[in-house]
Amino acid sequence: MxxxxxxxxxxxxxxxxxxxxxxxxxxxxxxxxxxxxxxxxxxxxxxxxxxxxxxxxxxxxxxxxxxxxxxxxxxxxxxxxxxxxxxxxxxxxxxxxxxxxxxxxxxxxxxxxxxxxxxxxxxxxxxxxxxxxxxxxxxxxxxxxxxxxxxxxxxxxxxxxxxxxxxxxxxxxxxxxxxxxxxxxxxxxxxxxxxxxxxxxxxxxxxxxxxxxxxxxxxxxxxxxxxxxxxxxxxxxxxxxxxxxxxxxxxxxxxxxxxxxxxxxxxxxxxxxxxxxxxxxxxxxxxxxxxxxxxxxxxxxxxxxxxxxxxxxxxxxxxxxxxxxxxxxxxxxxxxxxxxxxxxxxxxxxxxxxxxxxxxxxxxxxxxxxxxxxxxxxxxxxxxxxxxxxxxxxxxxxxxxxxxxxxxxxxxxxxxxxxxxASPFYLAYYGESIGGARGAARRGMEATYWYDALSPDFLERVNRLLPRGATVSTFPQSDHFVELQDWGVLRSDLHFTESFPAPYVLLYARKALFHPEQWTLYRRVKPVIAVRYQGVELAGLYVWSRKAFEKLETEP
Structure with a gap:
């Protein structure tokens, strides 16, 4: 009792x-x-x-x-x-x-x-x-x-x-x-x-x-x-x-x-x-x-x-x-x-x-x-x-x-x-007082910040999807992905760079570090694959198209 x-x-x-x-x-x-x-x-x-x-x-x-x-x-x-x-x-x-x-x-x-x-x-x-x-x-x-x-x-x-x-x-x-x-x-x-x-x-x-x-x-x-x-x-x-x-x-x-x-x-x-x-x-x-x-x-x-x-x-x-x-x-x-x-x-x-x-x-x-x-x-x-x-x-x-x-x-x-x-996206959790992760996103709160949402399952999908020798622009930084290559988590033939654009873009939703082009991708382009928690995108892999991107930038 x-x-x-x-x-x-x-x-x-x-x-x-x-x-x-x-x-x-x-x-x-x-x-x-x-x-x-x-x-x-x-x-x-x-x-x-x-x-x-x-x-x-x-x-x-x-x-x-x-x-x-x-x-x-x-x-x-x-x-x-x-x-x-x-x-x-x-x-x-x-x-x-x-x-x-x-x-x-x-x-x-x-x-x-x-x-x-x-x-x-x-x-x-x-x-x-x-x-x-x-x-x-x-x-x-x-x-x-x-x-x-x-x-x-x-x-x-x-x-x-x-x-x-x-x-x-x-x-x-x-x-x-x-x-x-x-x-x-x-x-x-x-x-x-x-x-x-x-x-x-x-x-x-x-x-x-x-x-x-x-x-x-x-x-x-x-x-x-x-x-x-x-x-x-x-x-x-x-x-x-x-x-x-x-x-x-x-x-x-x-x-x-x-x-x-x-x-x-x-x-x-x-x-x-x-x-x-x-x-x-x-x-x-x-x-x-x-x-x-x-x-x-x-x-x-x-x-x-x-x-x-x-x-x-x-x-x-x-x-x-x-x-x-x-x-x-x-x-x-x-x-x-x-x-x-x-x-x-x-x-x-x-x-x-x-x-x-x-x-x-x-x-x-x-x-x-x-x-x-x-x-x-x-x-x-x-x-x-x-x-x-x-x-x-x-x-x-x-x-x-x-x-x-x-x-x-x-x-x-x-x-x-x-x-x-919330598992394994514990650090993306928001309580009922703000309407969960979706409510927090609507009210302008950070979705994620520490790469914890790049789960092994998601990275394995990245390995399967990308062609051999693909160049991937990673945001907000690339060193982390090179280290994951050294550990055998990501394929060694992939080339990761912080230069934007690249044929592929792996965007992590740390909005505090976003530039205008990242905001455009995040808000207006559908990723090929993504990590989502309660409907909020935490990370996504995008295929880059200059023509499509320029069209998006000119549209209101």
Whole structure:
């Protein structure tokens, strides 16, 4: 029965089983279609970097020149290879190298490297469900876990070997570890928080921003203020962890951090990536509300509704149905706001405020603020717990189980169907609030951005259709397709170029990079073959005809 759960042994056992169940469901879900998601823009570079890390690790373990392998020049050559395209700290690539080495021969090269993200997602699902259950009982556990696993865009990133899924898990681990320590003083939580923070610092510059929301909830949380010295120890240990797992910082720790911060704060000139939003292409700076709108239109409407309920229930200063469990890590005193809800609201507000700054990059959908989404799932779990509590108190005993079950199915049934039907185009998902992908396209939102829609099935059709030696103009770039040729995914006799026109055009619908000729093709020419999601074209192969194209350009 979904209801209240005490902190006793039986309750902890049930919670552990439910949390493990969510982790297993996450793992199974991602593994079943891991190879169906197209190789994304960044993955070839990250996978090649992971190859180099594997070779370096072999030199360190087997010798004979271990000292040379640990030298500064060798480390720079391995871990800072092709810096412009591979600028992030290396912890996530180290995990890729490990899973690729362990499972690549069985799963395949791409799937082996992607397994690292799958594992991080599974750990996130289990940990989040556990924390929500400790706070709000079985209903909180089920609600938060279900909300997390019905976020299609989050699931999409769990299928990709890149920075975003590991950073999301590390950020969450650091936050709940710090909050758990602040509430209880237990060293296990302190250690978990330090590991999470350290790995976040060693994965992406975004990890260096972790202290900002943490300081905010420490100031607002009475218990946390009393343990500020221990939290400083946690932060210090996090820096040590970051140094240990990042070879680039071994020889020049201060210089490395200075270089990383400089590059990351100068994105507008170093990597100025444009964004297509509400029917307009923005060069780098987007309207302040872009991240808020993208949050609201890329989540199932049930998750948004439950999140709103969770905020309302958790921020009231009174004890009541569904309040934090007495004796748990997140136990609130009477008259105290729900600490986990407070922390989650601060995290969401932080990312929205951060992305509203003109100096912040906003490209690639919700990717750059993905660490926010587990906290939305927590808020949804709180809302589900609140709703279940109201049902249990207002429905006769004999109908409670049926009522709670119907409540859960009504909220999470449609969201589950949507998430399943989004496969393998998870990153093209839009929620009911904007009318799905088709409604988003009508309202001028980006259809796709990362080459993930170039599924193996579509590329196999391209291989079958194109004549031998065909020249193909690829948009927005050609290097990606040359790399796919090197991997044997595309035929080696094909010639890919960025020059336009060519006898064939393979157009990827990243509208932020479209020029007038791409808009004409996309809007007015029917592709020979295409990838579509909910009727929206994500990629298409076109046969070029100058005469037909010139006619289109002259027509109104």
């Amino acid at each position: 979904i209801g209240a759960m005490g902190p006793g042994r039986r309750g902890r056992t049930l919670l552990a089983l439910l949390s493990a169940g969510f982790a297993v469901v996450s793992l199974s879900w991602c593994l079943h279609d891991l190879g169906r998601v197209g190789v994304t823009w960044d993955e070839p570079m990250y996978m090649a970097a992971a190859d180099r890390i594997q070779g370096w690790a072999g030199r360190v373990v087997e010798g004979p020149d271990r000292a040379g392998a640990l030298g500064d020049s060798t480390i720079q050559a391995v871990f800072d290879w092709k810096h412009y395209w591979n600028p992030h700290p290396p912890a996530f690539r180290e995990a890729m190298a490990l899973t690729g080495w362990l499972t690549g021969p069985v799963l395949g090269r791409v799937e082996g490297y992607r397994l690292a993200s799958v594992v991080w997602m599974a750990l996130l699902a289990g940990l989040l469900a556990w924390c929500a259950g400790r706070a709000w009982g079985v209903a909180g556990c089920v609600g938060a876990g279900a909300a997390l696993l019905t976020m299609p865009r989050l699931l999409g990133h769990a299928h990709v070997a890149a920075t975003d899924m590991p950073l999301t898990f590390f950020w969450f681990l650091g936050t709940v570890g710090a909050l758990g320590y602040a509430r209880t003083g237990r060293r296990a939580w302190l250690a978990a928080g330090a590991v999470g923070l350290g790995l976040a610092l060693a994965t992406k510059f975004t990890g260096y921003l972790w202290p900002a929301p943490a300081v905010a909830w420490v100031i607002l949380d009475r218990r946390a203020r009393r343990r500020w010295r221990g939290l400083l120890v946690l932060a210090t240990l996090g820096v040590v962890v970051a140094w240990l797992v990042n070879p680039l910082a071994w020889h020049h720790p201060i210089g490395y951090v200075q270089h990383l911060v400089h590059d990351s704060l100068d994105r507008s000139s170093v990597i100025p990536i444009s964004t297509y939003y509400v029917g307009r292409i923005y060069g780098f700076v987007v309207p302040w509300h872009e991240a808020i709108v993208m949050t609201l239109i890329t989540l199932p409407i049930a998750t948004l509704a439950l999140g709103g309920m969770g905020i309302g229930a958790g921020l009231r200063r009174r004890a009541g149905e569904g309040q934090c469990l007495h004796g748990s890590e997140w136990g609130g005193e009477r008259g105290e706001r729900d600490p986990l809800v407070l922390a989650s609201v601060i995290e969401v507000a932080f990312f929205w405020a951060l992305l509203a700054l003109p100096s912040s990059p906003n490209h690639d959908g919700v990717r750059l603020f993905l660490p926010m989404f587990p906290f939305v799932a927590l808020l949804a779990g709180r809302g589900f717990s609140f709703g279940v509590g109201r049902l249990r108190s207002g429905v006769p005993a004999r109908w409670r189980t049926a009522a709670v079950t119907a409540f859960g199915l009504l909220l999470f049934g449609p969201a589950t169907v949507q998430a399943a039907s």
